[in-house]
Amino acid sequence: MRYFRFILFSFSILFNGLALASVEVAVSGVEGDEYANVMALLQIARLDKDKSYADYRVRYLHRQAPADIKKALRPYGYYQVEVNAQLETIEGGWSAAYQIELNDPVKIAKNMWEIRGDAAEDEAFENIIENNSLKEKQRFIHSTYEQVKSRLLSLASQRGYHDARFIKHNVEIDVAENTADIEVIFDSGKRYEYGQVTFEQDILDDELLHRFVPFEHGEGYSTQELSQLQVALGDSGYFSQVQVSPDWGNAEEHTVPISVSSEPNFRNQYQYGVGYGTDTGARISASLNRRWVNTQGHQLRGMTQLSEVESRVGANYIIPGQNPQSDYYQIRAEASDKDNEGQTNRLYRFGASSVVAMGKWQREYGLNWQRDDFEIGESSGTSQFLIPQASWNYVTADGRLNIDKGFRFDVTLKAASEAVLSDADLASVELGFKAVVPVTDNIRFLARAEAGATYIDDFNQLPPSLRFFAGGDNSVRGYAYEQLGPEDDTGTILGGRYLAVASAEIDYRFKENWRVALFTDIGNAMIEPNEKLKQSVGFGIRWISPIGSVRLDLAQAIDEPDKPWRLHFTLGPDL
Numbered sequence: 248m249r250y251f252r253f254i255l256f257s258f259s260i261l262f263n264g265l266a267l268a269s270v271e272v273a274v275s276g277v278e279g280d281e282y283a284n285v286m287a288l289l290q291i292a293r294l295d296k297d298k299s300y301a302d303y304r305v306r307y308l309h310r311q312a313p314a315d316i317k318k319a320l321r322p323y324g325y326y327q328v329e330v331n332a333q334l335e336t337i338e339g340g341w342s343a344a345y346q347i348e349l350n351d352p353v354k355i356a357k358n359m360w361e362i363r364g365d366a367a368e369d370e371a372f373e374n375i376i377e378n379n380s381l382k383e384k385q386r387f388i389h390s391t392y393e394q395v396k397s398r399l400l401s402l403a404s405q406r407g408y409h410d411a412r413f414i415k416h417n418v419e420i421d422v423a424e425n426t427a428d429i430e431v432i433f434d435s436g437k438r439y440e441y442g443q444v445t446f447e448q449d450i451l452d453d454e455l456l457h458r459f460v461p462f463e464h465g466e467g468y469s470t471q472e473l474s475q476l477q478v479a480l481g482d483s484g485y486f487s488q489v490q491v492s493p494d495w496g497n498a499e500e501h502t503v504p505i506s507v508s509s510e511p512n513f514r515n516q517y518q519y520g521v522g523y524g525t526d527t528g529a530r531i532s533a534s535l536n537r538r539w540v541n542t543q544g545h546q547l548r549g550m551t552q553l554s555e556v557e558s559r560v561g562a563n564y565i566i567p568g569q570n571p572q573s574d575y576y577q578i579r580a581e582a583s584d585k586d587n588e589g590q591t592n593r594l595y596r597f598g599a600s601s602v603v604a605m606g607k608w609q610r611e612y613g614l615n616w617q618r619d620d621f622e623i624g625e626s627s628g629t630s631q632f633l634i635p636q637a638s639w640n641y642v643t644a645d646g647r648l649n650i651d652k653g654f655r656f657d658v659t660l661k662a663a664s665e666a667v668l669s670d671a672d673l674a675s676v677e678l679g680f681k682a683v684v685p686v687t688d689n690i691r692f693l694a695r696a697e698a699g700a701t702y703i704d705d706f707n708q709l710p711p712s713l714r715f716f717a718g719g720d721n722s723v724r725g726y727a728y729e730q731l732g733p734e735d736d737t738g739t740i741l742g743g744r745y746l747a748v749a750s751a752e753i754d755y756r757f758k759e760n761w762r763v764a765l766f767t768d769i770g771n772a773m774i775e776p777n778e779k780l781k782q783s784v785g786f787g788i789r790w791i792s793p794i795g796s797v798r799l800d801l802a803q804a805i806d807e808p809d810k811p812w813r814l815h816f817t818l819g820p821d822l
Contacts (some may be wrong), residue, residue: 399411
């Protein structure tokens with residue numbers, strides 16, 4: 248009987264130890280990153296709440312919990328942590344609660360960082376040391392310490408310190424004094440320099456490709472400059488793939504050669520299009536882009552377009568400049584035939600220009616000869632002008648097509664002299680402005696303005712292609728394309744010497760790719776600058792497409808209330 252009772256007692260203990268129960272865990276006294284790290288390292292908190300566990304395992308993990316919590320908080324500078332741990336049985340399982348008292352964090356007593364080697368004279372390394380949150384008398388956070396070390400190694404790799412290493416990197420924690428002493432010695436070694444740049448390709452002269460290189464032989468190595476070279480060659484259109492790599496295996500005497508491998512693009516690019524615009528009517532277009540004509544990298548682009556209002560054909564021959572990624576020369580030829588509401592004009596134009604990009608600025612100096620055969624209203628004529636011109640534009644935006652914030656400014660100057668292949672003396676200035684300003688996350692304000700003025704003795708000698716017109720999709724909506732301006736006795740719009748147009752618009756994004764807009768436009772083309780401006784109001788809807796905003800607008804001309812609302816359809820970027 249005594250043995251039977253002993254067996255029952257033993258089984259009782261065994262089954263109690265193996266009883267299965269679920270666990271609920273609560274942690275208080277910490278928040279934010281510290282709380283997240285505690286929950287990540289607290290073993291008892293990682294138990295699945297939907298599963299049951301043996302009692303002995305729960306008790307064991309509860310005994311380990313204070314150690315887990317203290318370990319989780321040390322990276323944040325808390326070494327004097329106190330934990331009040333409680334474990335209670337509840338219906339269906341266990342309840343574990345841990346009240347944490349952080350106490351004072353460890354403060355930095357000594358903060359010594361020493362840079363040796365060539366990097367000792369490199370300001371970029373000094374900036375990392377000076378501009379971090381590891382300061383004496385501040386809380387020591389281990390992750391910040393590791394980040395600074397990582398940034399030093401990363402910068403060394405980016406700037407050609409290929410042999411960089413830490414000679415010493417120690418952190419001593421005095422738990423009794425609650426202080427941390429940091430001592431780091433970083434030896435960058437000698438900075439590597441650029442060696443020979445070789446190009447693996449057979450379509451272009453290496454001399455042209457070397458003009459893309461933004462560094463000189465013997466300059467200090469930088470991965471940023473290698474990235475600039477790769478992007479510039481990729482954007483050139485010559486190649487479908489480009490890879491720029493340092494050849495560390497063949498580096499000698501701290502000089503590293505650079506290898507550029509590439510795959511040629513298709514030599515010819517063809518594009519075809521069918522479209523419709525309320526200004527142009529239905530249209531079809533075709534274009535050819537010959538990405539390289541010869542081994543000097545010259546390019547040829549041809550385009551033809553047929554539409555109800557204007558048809559044109561043109562070609563553009565492009566010659567890379569000394570810095571091919573930012574400047575080039577172009578020779579242009581075009582012919583167009585326009586027929587719009589009593590205005591017909593056949594234009595032939597030939598010209599050459601130099602284009603240079605300077606950051607967000609681009610300037611173009613050019614010389615164009617043009618001949619116009621035109622009829623407008625009751626007058627007709629033939630004219631020719633040799634026009635030197637200069638233009639500048641500035642663009643800054645947070646994107647290329649769909650823009651939330653941006654600004655554009657344009658200036659164009661033109662002139663001609665009767666003494667040099669021109670039918671009259673001419674001077675002209677045109678100004679353009681556009682802005683996209685965010686008001687809230689979903690509301691934007693858009694503004695644009697155009698102004699122009701032309702000097703010529705006899706306005707009748709000025710062909711339609713050099714006159715100013717207003718009205719249409721991108722001018723004063725609510726009026727037909729180029730149907731704002733002085734009229735003759737037949738009601739034909741003659742165009743003007745002066746132009747003034749402005750627009751204000753506000754739109755609201757109500758879905759991810761959809762906006763609605765309200766707007767007002769005002770402007771006119773004028774013979775004299777003091778003539779009355781015309782205004783319109785309207786609303787529209789925008790679809791934010793992968794190729795830019797698709798806009799559908801309804802506008803009413805305030806000055807012509809008897810006329811119906813006019814529909815306008817446009818496609819393209821906001822700037």
